[in-house]
Amino acid sequence: MSAQPKYHRILLKLSGEALMGEADYGIDPNVIGRLAEEIIEVRRAGVQVGVVIGGGNIFRGAGLAAAGMDRVTGDHMGMLATVMSAIQIHDVAEDYIRRRAIRHIEKGRIVLFAAGTGNPFFTTDSAAALRAVEVGADLLLKATKVDGVYSADPARDSHATRYERLSYEEVIQRNLQVMDTAAIALCRDHGMPLRIYDMSVPGSLMRIMGGESIGTLVG
Numbered sequence: 001m002s003a004q005p006k007y008h009r010i011l012l013k014l015s016g017e018a019l020m021g022e023a024d025y026g027i028d029p030n031v032i033g034r035l036a037e038e039i040i041e042v043r044r045a046g047v048q049v050g051v052v053i054g055g056g057n058i059f060r061g062a063g064l065a066a067a068g069m070d071r072v073t074g075d076h077m078g079m080l081a082t083v084m085s086a087i088q089i090h091d092v093a094e095d096y097i098r099r100r101a102i103r104h105i106e107k108g109r110i111v112l113f114a115a116g117t118g119n120p121f122f123t124t125d126s127a128a129a130l131r132a133v134e135v136g137a138d139l140l141l142k143a144t145k146v147d148g149v150y151s152a153d154p155a156r157d158s159h160a161t162r163y164e165r166l167s168y169e170e171v172i173q174r175n176l177q178v179m180d181t182a183a184i185a186l187c188r189d190h191g192m193p194l195r196i197y198d199m200s201v202p203g204s205l206m207r208i209m210g211g212e213s214i215g216t217l218v219g
Contacts, residue, residue, distance in 0.1 A: 003210060003211075004046070005042075005045050005046055005047045005209040005210065006209060006210065006211040007047055007138040007139050007209055008046075008047065008048060008138055009047070009048040009049075009050075009105065009135065009136060009137050009138050010042075010047060010048070010049055010050070010137055010138060010139045010140070010141060010209075011050045011051075011052065011128060011131055011132035011135065011137040011139075011140050011141070012039065012049060012050070012051045012052070012141045012143060012205070013051075013052045013054065013124065013125065013128035013140065013141065013142045013143065014035065014051060014052070014053045014054060014143050014199065015054050015142070015143060015144045015145065015199070016053065016054035016124075017054070017144075017145060018031070018143065018144055018145045018199055018200065019031055019032060019035075019053070019054075034202065035143075035199065038202070038203070038205045038206065039051065039110060039205070040110070041205075041206055042205055042206055042209055043108070043110055045206070045209060047209055048105045048106070048108070049105070049110045049111070050101070050105060050110075050111045050112075050113060050131060050132070050135055050137065051110065051111070051112045051113065052112075052113045052124055052127055052128040052131060053112065053114070053124070054123075054124040054125070080108070080109045080110070081109060081110040081111070081112060082094070082104045082109045082110070082111050082112065083111075083112045083114055084096040084097075084100070084101055084104075084111060084112070084113055084114065085113075085114040085115045085118075086113070086114070086115040086116055086117055086118030086119075086127070087115045087118045089114075089115070092114075093114050093115075096113065096118070098134050098135070101113070101131075101134070101135055102135050102136070105135060111135075113127065113128075113131045117130060122182065123179075123180050123182075123183070125142070125179035125180050125182075125183040126179075126180060126182045126183045126186065128140060128142070128179075128183065129179070129182075129183040129184075129186040129187050129192065129194075130186060132187075132192050133186060133187075133190045133192055137192070138193075139192075139193050139194075139195060140187065140192050140193065140194045140195070141194075141195050141196075141197065141205070141208065142178070142179065142194065142195070142196045142197075143197060143198075143199030143205075144196060144197070144198065144199065145198065145199075145200060146196075146198055147162065147197065147198040147201070147214075147215055148162045148163065148164070148196055148197065148198075148215040148216035149162065149163050149166060149171070149176055149178050149196055149215075149216040149218070150162050150163070151163070151174075151176075162216065163216050164213065164216060164217070165216065165217045165218075166178075166216060166217075166218045167218070167219070168184055168185070168187060168188035168218060168219065169188070171184050171218055172184055172185070178194070178196055178216075178218060179194070184218070187218070187219065188219075191219070192219070193217060193218070193219035194217070194218040194219055195208060195214075195215055195216065195217050195218070196215050196216045196218070197214050197215030197216075198215065
């Protein structure tokens with residue numbers, strides 16, 4: 001990407017299901033390694049990055065998943081990363097404090113937000129929306145296994161059509177299940193744009209930073 005990135009600060013929500021790759025459980029090291037490389041490329045282009053990892057389909061607590069990403073970015077690729085947890089797990093992460101998180105991001109560190117919101121009944125989608133608002137992100141990205149939002153499940157309905165752009169209200173009223181309703185409502189109330197894209201396509205994240213319309217934009 002030769003031009004300046006379109007976004008200054010982003011919050012990336014990684015789907016736990018997509019991180020499994022072709023495996024039945026756990027995290028595919030090849031998938032996490034490629035994604036770490038893409039995140040680092042975006043950071044080196046000048047974009048400040050926060051990450052929420054959806055670990056619900058792999059193991060509860062997401063702290064281990066975030067710590068794994070931290071080891072990949074910190075030890076092997078020359079980029080500093082910090083894990084901050086909504087619950088106290090001092091052996092692998094520091095406590096989440098909003099002002100401290102913003103300071104880490106401003107210093108150029110990739111910040112991985114673990115353990116959701118720290119409360120029951122809230123998904124990592126809600127955690128991602130909350131953290132995006134709290135750290136003042138310009139864009140919330142949900143990286144999944146599909147290339148956007150469809151009118152129906154494209155795996156079951158061959159006539160399903162992909163939307164390029166939707167409003168928050170359209171997502172809620174049509175029950176499109178982009179994210180849970182609480183997350184969409186939080187984005188709506190704070191004017192947080194949300195883009196859903198297929199993270200299995202290499203280079204998509206950087207192309208989005210360059211302003212390309214990939215996937216579906218909500219907002």
